[in-house]
Amino acid sequence: MSGAESGLPRLLTAAETAAPVDSVDVVAEDLRRRFEATAVSFLIVDLTGQAVARLSTVGAVEGGRQAERIPMSGSVYEQVIRTQRLYQQATGRGQRVIVPVTNRGDAIGLLELLLPAAPSEDVLKAVGEAAHILAYVVIANGRFTDFYSWGKRSRPPTLAAEIQYQLLPPSLSCEAAQFTLCGNLEPSEELSGDTFDYTVDRDTLHVSVTDPMGHDIGAALAATVLVGALRGARRAGADLAEQARLADRALVAHGHGHATGQLLRVDLPTGRAHLVNAGHPWPLRVRAGVAEVMTCEVDEPFGIGLSGDVPHPYRVQDVDLRPGDRLLMLTDGMFEHRGEEVDLPALLEVTRDLHPREVVLMLTSAVREAAGGRLTDDATVMCLDWHGPQETQRHVSSGADVQQASAERRRRRM
Structure with a gap:
């Protein structure tokens, strides 16, 4: 199966077999392998709506769960949340792709990938589908863990x-x-x-x-x-x-x-x-x-x-x-x-x-x-x-x- 083909059943299976706190990491790792991405991150929107927290990063460049909080004002993250449109940028390390993770207008967060080369339209479509599935993964697993609630809070x-x-x-x-x-x-x-x-x-x-x-x-x-x-x-x-x-x-x-x-x-x-x-x-x-x-x-x-x-x-x-x-x-x-x-x-x-x-x-x-x-x-x-x-x-x-x-x-x- 090519990286551009639908991998949604595999994503869902991977998420459901993982522990609730690890489900996003497992999905991110699946995406990293599927698209040969250098890194895949999930960022959740803070309750204030003014910052995002990088809850997960898998890949060779950055590893492990992160707690980095990034102000959105004036950032590309704010742009993606506001427009609900995919963002793509060529960098010295590869192609940076950011897509919204949203369900019925609820802006849950962002999916960020670093790809080795400019992606095709089929790959971008597949990444968008994966982000849509990721929204459901976060919602479903949020019932079983405080991890995502913690990510939304800037302070105790x-x-x-x-x-x-x-x-x-x-x-x-x-x-x-x-x-x-x-x-x-x-x-x-x-x-x-x-x-x-x-x-x-x-x-x-x-x-x-x-x-x-x-x-x-x-x-x-x-x-x-x-x-x-x-x-x-x-x-x-x-x-x-x-x-x-x-x-x-x-x-x-x-x-x-x-x-x-x-x-x-x-x-x-x-x-x-x-x-x-x-x-x-x-x-x-x-x-x-x-x-x-x-x-x-x-x-x-x-x-x-x-x-x-x-x-x-x-x-x-x-x-x-x-x-x-x-x-x-x-x-x-x-x-x-x-x-x-x-x-x-x-x-x-x-x-x-x-x-x-x-x-x-x-x-x-x-x-x-x-x-x-x-x-x-x-x-x-x-x-x-x-x-x-x-x-x-x-x-x-x-x-x-x-x-x-x-x-x-x-x-x-x-």
């Missing part, structure tokens, strides 16, 4: 931070035919309990952003109760109003103070969207290149409680969501401690052609910079691009069409 987290990170969805980004979304949490010096969450059912997209009162472990525990209540209600099939009610009751029952929150539910076949706002900042929307605040009715925060056992009613409101809209849900940490100096609507308009993954990083980074690098409250955003209903996706037998549509949208943004 506090107990509150560890709790908070575990409450976030496994993937911070998601691409589908109908939408693209991404969230980002820029933590404060004392973790303040911000969380965001989403899930996709057959016909529904659920999104939430929550912000408990307080800091450190107390806020982390409140966030745990709140997110657990929302997920439990959602998975039991509760409607939006019932999800809000159960979250409110859970905080009251466990005495963990109160929290603001915003719950969004989008019907994928029709595009109809509904919102519950529990004392939370209003969302922002970009339509036809113009950013504006979306005013809505604001109910009491979760956990406030009323006299007696009468729960506070939460109103489910219609959201005007049209194809091409960008919706931003955020916490009040985006406005505090000089964060108000950042013109979020203007920044949204300037970044309207960027992927949500880039937008959330730029927005939270701008707030952190305005605060002199020291936030007093978590700054959290979730960006949703609504492409429009795609009922025909029910009949798609593979992800090829979705991947092609996502690639086409990326090309239009370049």
